[in-house]
């Protein structure tokens with residue numbers, strides 16, 4: 001990847017508020033001191049274009065072949081669209097819930113059995129969303145072999161996705177952006193160390209039978 005563009009992208013993510021420190025909860029119920037809110041990218045077209053460009057670079061550098069693109073709902077829809085426009089590749093989208101009227105399909109758009117579908121994600125925690133999305137796409141006879149995320153929180157999702165026969169790539173790892181913010185003087189070394197320590201201590205291992213964190217009464221996300 002183009003290092004200058006990558007650094008500019010990290011600067012932009014921080015500037016638009018995608019990196020938040022405080023007390024947040026993930027969908028698993030895990031309380032976290034750092035939250036990467038990449039949904040905010042939709043409000044910044046230049047950053048959205050940049051995300052698409054960087055993903056395109058990963059595709060080219062790794063010779064990833066695919067027929068169609070699918071964003072993991074909902075956070076990655078816009079990024080998948082940016083990539084679709086920049087690569088001139090068609091897109092489908094997968095619903096979270098089936099409708100009880102109309103065509104009642106979970107996967108919308110034009111595709112045919114055997115098409116290879118590249119999955120796009122915004123943030124990977126445990127890879128559950130990528131794996132659930134790929135399961136549905138596979139039920140619809142699509143071939144899912146590659147997924148690219150903007151950010152990997154480095155909590156085990158990469159491995160769990162790869163265990164599902166999906167080659168996984170990310171523009172950034174959580175530690176990359178934290179180190180970059182220290183270099184830019186935006187956060188202290190101590191803040192970075194404690195955050196990385198938290199992430200390391202909360203890695204999901206495939207040997208665990210299930211992810212079981214207590215759900216908070218008020219889920220902030």
Ligand SMILES: O=P(O)(O)OC[C@H]1O[C@H](OP(=O)(O)OP(=O)(O)O)[C@H](O)[C@@H]1O
Pocket residue numbers: 027072073074075076121122123124125126127128129130157221
């Ligand atoms: O790797 P995972 O453990 O699945 O976690 C990551 C997923 O969680 C977030 O989505 P969320 O479930 O909050 O839904 P949204 O995109 O509709 O907001 C995020 O956008 C990823 O899709």
